[in-house]
Amino acid sequence: MIGTLRESLAASPLPRLEARLLWQRVLGVPHAWLIAHDADPLEPAQVAAYQALEARRLAGEPIAYILGVREFFGRDFQVTSAVLIPRPDTELLVECGLRAVRALRAPRVLDLGTGSGIVAVTLALERPDAQVRATDCSAEALDVARMNARALGAKLLFSHGNWYDTELGSAGFDLIVSNPPYIDAQDAHLGRGDLRFEPAGALTDGADGLQALREIVQGAPDHLAPGGFLCVEHGWDQAAAVRSLFLRRGFADVASERDLSGIERVTRGRLPAGFS
Numbered sequence: 001m002i003g004t005l006r007e008s009l010a011a012s013p014l015p016r017l018e019a020r021l022l023w024q025r026v027l028g029v030p031h032a033w034l035i036a037h038d039a040d041p042l043e044p045a046q047v048a049a050y051q052a053l054e055a056r057r058l059a060g061e062p063i064a065y066i067l068g069v070r071e072f073f074g075r076d077f078q079v080t081s082a083v084l085i086p087r088p089d090t091e092l093l094v095e096c097g098l099r100a101v102r103a104l105r106a107p108r109v110l111d112l113g114t115g116s117g118i119v120a121v122t123l124a125l126e127r128p129d130a131q132v133r134a135t136d137c138s139a140e141a142l143d144v145a146r147m148n149a150r151a152l153g154a155k156l157l158f159s160h161g162n163w164y165d166t167e168l169g170s171a172g173f174d175l176i177v178s179n180p181p182y183i184d185a186q187d188a189h190l191g192r193g194d195l196r197f198e199p200a201g202a203l204t205d206g207a208d209g210l211q212a213l214r215e216i217v218q219g220a221p222d223h224l225a226p227g228g229f230l231c232v233e234h235g236w237d238q239a240a241a242v243r244s245l246f247l248r249r250g251f252a253d254v255a256s257e258r259d260l261s262g263i264e265r266v267t268r269g270r271l272p273a274g275f276s
Helices: 005-011 016-027 031-036 044-058 063-067 088-100 118-126 139-152 211-222 239-248
Strands: 069-072 075-078 108-112 131-136 157-160 173-178 224-233 252-258 264-270
Touching (some): 005 016, 016 031, 016 044, 016 063, 063 069, 069 088, 075 118, 075 139, 088 173, 088 224, 088 264, 118 131, 118 139, 139 157, 173 211, 211 239, 239 264
Parallel strands (some): 108 131, 108 173, 131 157, 173 224
Antiparallel strands (some): 069 075, 252 264
C-alpha cells in the first residue's frame, strides 16, 4: 500500500479541486467520502490509475474530457473530444430561447450545430411540451447528444447535416437557436489552453468568425414561422456585426443580451408576421 489520500492530495502538482475530482473518478466516490476517508491507505493500482489521469491533466488535456462530464444548467452532461466543453456563457442562449417561447404552447424548436446537445436537451427538459429538433454535421457529436438525451430523459429529434441542409420537416419553427463556430481562424487563442484539445470545426468557421453566423441568419426566415425568433451565441466583440446581419435580413426587435461578465454574448431577433 502506498500513502493515503490526504498525502496524495497534498503532494499533487494540480490545484486541489482538480486533484480531488480525479480521485473521485478513480475511486468512484463522492466528495463527502473523500473527506471521511482521507486517511485511508491507497492500493498501488489506485495510485497508478490516478497518476495516469494526473499526467493527462498536466499535459494540458481539459479536465472535462478526462472526467467525461461537465455541468450545464444544473445537469451533468457527458462530453468527449468530439464536442465542445459546455461553458456557463451558453446558459444565456438557453435563457433567451426560453423567454422567446414562454407564451407558446408546444413550441417548435430547432437547435443548429447541437454538439453535445446541451442547448437542445436543456430546452426539451425545461419545456417538456416543446417539439425540439437538433442538427449537427458531425455524426460523432450527434452520438454524444443522443447519449445525453437518453441519460437525462429528454425527448427530441436529431438530424445529421450542416445547418439547414438536413431533414427539418415542412412546419416552420417558433424558435431557432445556435451556438455556432465563431472564433476567427487567425485568433491566437485557438492554440492555447483547452481550445487546443477541442474540435476545431466547432470553434472556428475557418474564416473571419462570422461565416457560420451569416449562413444561419440568412437561412432562418425560410424555416421560421411568422413571429418566430432566432437566438445565436457569438464572440465578445461580434454583437454589433451580428445585429447588422439580423437587421439586413429583415428581423425586428433585434437586441443583444449580456452574460454575467457584462459581455454582449447572445443576439436575438423576431421574424415579422408580414415578412416576405
